[in-house]
Amino acid sequence: MRKTIFSLSIAVIPFLLVAPVLADEGNPAIIHRQGIYSAVGGHMKAIKSILLLEFDAAKDVTFHAQGIVDAFTHMGNSFPPGSDKGETKAKPEIWTDKDKFAQLGKNAFGAANDLLKAAQGGDKQITLAAFKKLGESCKSCHDDFKSK
């Protein structure tokens, strides 16, 4: 027991030192949603490399599509009131036109699920079409709700 407490203390020390600095880096909701969207964007980019640029990993499209669906599923409460302040490209319309923002979010989530189903089906052209639809769905939301 004593050993456990000692090990824990050693492990905690660096964070006691660095946490206050890191904690100033931003609004937690902003950092969280940027992380989620980066994960989504990363999987999108990987799928693009496979479907459009012929990177040799055809069997991984399902993994990446699942990664997008799962990331969206873990969005949580990422746009709470007040998280329009700070280093963010989120436009004020997210909070003033909530219904439209929610609808476009649902559309993107639906398109991500369609991509997953298409990838699982294994037909490249159908998967490409679903990938393109998801890309358009992302863009339609960015056009209205994300600053350049």
Place this chain on the structure above:
Amino acid sequence: MRKTIFSLSIAVIPFLLVAPVLADEGNPAIIHRQGIYSAVGGHMKAIKSILLLEFDAAKDVTFHAQGIVDAFTHMGNSFPPGSDKGETKAKPEIWTDKDKFAQLGKNAFGAANDLLKAAQGGDKQITLAAFKKLGESCKSCHDDFKSK
């Protein structure tokens, strides 16, 4: 059957039009590895928001740690010869000092698995320590093998 073929043709047309343009955008291996690293970075950022900035999603740390491990697992042949050319921050040392690069990659993968185990264990301080170790592991590789 005729209807299926017709639908497929409609779906394929946009890609026949846009694929050649998109294909000029980069080396497929570069785009693929950037996608993988963006997914990893996104999950790292989400974990940071939870562990260091108190974003209210403590139960999601395991998901994000798993996302990092899974993304690394799907790296594939992401640094083939010739993929030092193009829009990339990959330094030439990746190909001239392969053994060191491979070792640092293994270290990062090990640190990601350690983070996953820690997150599954549920102790926040142990998870924080493992998260910091993974961050250091990423940095030690970037220092030698990634341009600023």
